[in-house]
Structure formats: C-alpha cells, structure tokens
Amino acid sequence: MTRACEQALAIWQAGVDAVGGYAATRAALDDLPRPDRILAVGKAAASMARVALDHFGPLPCLVVTKDGHGAELPASVQLIEAAHPVPDARSLMAGRALRQAVGAMTEGSHLLLLVSGGASSLAEDLVTGKTLDDLAALNRAMLAEGLDITAMNARRRQISRIKGGGLLAGFKGKRADVLAISDVPGDDMMVIGSGIGALPDAYGFAASTRIVASNSVARAAACDHARALGLDVLGDAETLHDDLAALVPRIGARLRAMPRGVLVLGGEPTVVLPPNPGRGGRNQALALALAREIAGDPGLVVVVGGTDGTDGPTDAAGAIVTGQTWGQGAAEALTAADSGNWLERAGALLVTGPTGTNVMDLLVALRT
Numbered sequence: 001m002t003r004a005c006e007q008a009l010a011i012w013q014a015g016v017d018a019v020g021g022y023a024a025t026r027a028a029l030d031d032l033p034r035p036d037r038i039l040a041v042g043k044a045a046a047s048m049a050r051v052a053l054d055h056f057g058p059l060p061c062l063v064v065t066k067d068g069h070g071a072e073l074p075a076s077v078q079l080i081e082a083a084h085p086v087p088d089a090r091s092l093m094a095g096r097a098l099r100q101a102v103g104a105m106t107e108g109s110h111l112l113l114l115v116s117g118g119a120s121s122l123a124e125d126l127v128t129g130k131t132l133d134d135l136a137a138l139n140r141a142m143l144a145e146g147l148d149i150t151a152m153n154a155r156r157r158q159i160s161r162i163k164g165g166g167l168l169a170g171f172k173g174k175r176a177d178v179l180a181i182s183d184v185p186g187d188d189m190m191v192i193g194s195g196i197g198a199l200p201d202a203y204g205f206a207a208s209t210r211i212v213a214s215n216s217v218a219r220a221a222a223c224d225h226a227r228a229l230g231l232d233v234l235g236d237a238e239t240l241h242d243d244l245a246a247l248v249p250r251i252g253a254r255l256r257a258m259p260r261g262v263l264v265l266g267g268e269p270t271v272v273l274p275p276n277p278g279r280g281g282r283n284q285a286l287a288l289a290l291a292r293e294i295a296g297d298p299g300l301v302v303v304v305g306g307t308d309g310t311d312g313p314t315d316a317a318g319a320i321v322t323g324q325t326w327g328q329g330a331a332e333a334l335t336a337a338d339s340g341n342w343l344e345r346a347g348a349l350l351v352t353g354p355t356g357t358n359v360m361d362l363l364v365a366l367r368t
Helices: 003-018 021-029 045-056 089-103 132-145 149-157 215-228 244-256 282-293 330-335 339-345
Strands: 037-041 061-066 078-082 110-115 175-181 206-213 233-237 261-267 300-306 318-322 361-367
Touching: 003 215, 003 261, 003 300, 003 318, 003 361, 021 045, 021 175, 021 206, 037 045, 037 089, 045 061, 045 110, 061 089, 078 089, 089 132, 132 149, 215 233, 215 261, 215 361, 244 261, 244 282, 282 300, 282 318, 282 330, 282 339, 282 361, 318 339, 330 339
Parallel strands: 037 061, 037 110, 061 078, 110 175, 175 206, 233 261
Antiparallel strands: 261 361, 300 318, 300 361
C-alpha cells in the first residue's frame, strides 16, 4: 500500500473511531440513573451494551445484533444474533424477545434502551396476518429498488408492532432512556431502526432520547485527522444521499478538479440492482464507479466504506481505489452488480471487521 493510500485510510479510520459505540455511549451515561434492565439492538448493540454494563455493573441485559457482532459480551448477557440486510426467523425471535422484555417491566422500573442502525432488519414483531416470507420479500424488493433509508423504514413501520414507537408503547415502568447512534439523514429517532427507539404518541412515563454519535461527528474527526497530517481540507458534507447513476458523475467531476488536499463526504448512496446480482454493496459499487472516473490520474486515492465495517451482504466495508485501479472486466462487473468480486481480485477491498458503530458511509478522497 502506498503512503497516500495509508494516509487516506488513516483519515477514514479516524472518522470511524470517533463514533465507536463504546466511547460514544460512555460519554452519555454519567447523566443517567442506574437502570433495572438494558436492551440493545442494532449493529453497534454489543459495544453499547458492554459500556453500559461496565458503567452500571451487572444488570439483566438483552442484546440483538448482526451475525458476528456479539463478541466479547459477558456470558450473563442474553444475545440474539440475526440476519442483515434481509431478516430471517431469528429476527422475529428477537423482536418478540424485545417486546416481551419491555412488557414484563414493572411499575416503578427504569429501562435503558440502546439503539443503532441495522435494527430494522435484526428485530421485528409483525402485525397479524404478515409472515417472515412477507417481510423478507419486502426487504429484498426495497433493496433492489434502491430506496433510501427513510423510504425503506416508512414501509417497514407499516407492518411492525415494535417500530415507529411501538416497542415503548408497551412500557409500564417509571422511566425509559434511549441512547442512539444515528445512521440516517437528519438523525431522526423515528427513522433510526425504523423508530424502534422512538417514543409513542402517548406515554405515561418519564423519558429521554439522545443521539450519541452521527455521520457529522465522524466527518469532523476525519477532517481533524487530515489537518493533523498537515493536509488541507477541501470539503466536508453529507452529500452521498442519491442514486449512483446521479452521484458518480458529480463526485467524479469534483475529484478530477481537486487541488492537493482532502475531501470528506458522508451519507448513504442507493443502487438499483439487476436481476441475479453478483457480490458487492453500495460502497463497493461506488468505489469501482469512481475508479473509472479517475482512471489514469496519478495523484488520487479514494476510500469508500460503511462505518459499521460491512457493505450490503458482504464482509467488506468498501474499497480503496486509485487512478490505477480501473481495468479489464470492471465495466462488466459494475453492470452485473458484481463489484465485490472484481475489487477482491484487484486487491482493492477494504476489510475492517465489525467496528462497533454504524453512522452510514464515509468517503475520503486524497490528492497528493
């Protein structure tokens, strides 16, 4: 890996580290009383629950997270790992477990609910008449249509008993505190996890909700690290919320015109998938498409990755591309939505493992 690639990756990683679930949640706990029960759901659920247990001591705790994201939790924690981005039977088991745990809390009790992105798929309790097949089909259809997260979560809430404030509607205790890591534009509690941590329209308990980490925090930390390396920051914006077909030409033109320095962008692009897509995710597709935009440029490095360490149904976060990445077969791979396999053969995949957070995606472009 070249020095420029190492610098660009270090800037990207600084952004991710700044929104780590453990540190971000720890900073919010001093203001909260000791709860009687902890519930954590989402891709960052394990790290958020772990710090709460470290802070408050042993407590009944249920964690619902993605496969492979529940490592290093105490043995006393009830852990349910489920599928993402398309839910499975364990997602329904997790949704029922969450609803039952909330409903079992007694008068005078205090709940700490920890929410992060991914909860929409990982936990569900369906309205009467809907089945797992209906839920999986809905998720597959939404992914293929390239809907943004706000539109997807609005559809999910329509068939859910626990989304959109439904989970806390069953709380009969005295106080509920919700801490959330935002993976959505605008940091709206009704959109994060399809509103699994949102307050119901009417409730009779004391409540607080707080966003503890977001894409803006990650971008700011990435920019700070770039400046610490002596680099000029040329831009910092949440502008990745668009379909790749519209997004790539805009970013490509900006990259080609970049002077020396660093550009940091955040958000969540969408991709319309063909029938029978190959392997990859939106970040891998964006990275490979940008490789075409900067092909032949000797001074550019672009890192694109999901801050949770995964990109769609793959174990890569995204990719690192340069002006030399684009090559034979890349165009066909893009058309077939098979960017992951092509980038792997090119040695360009970004693989981090689970990061303990999830604040959408982060793009770092560096011109030396």
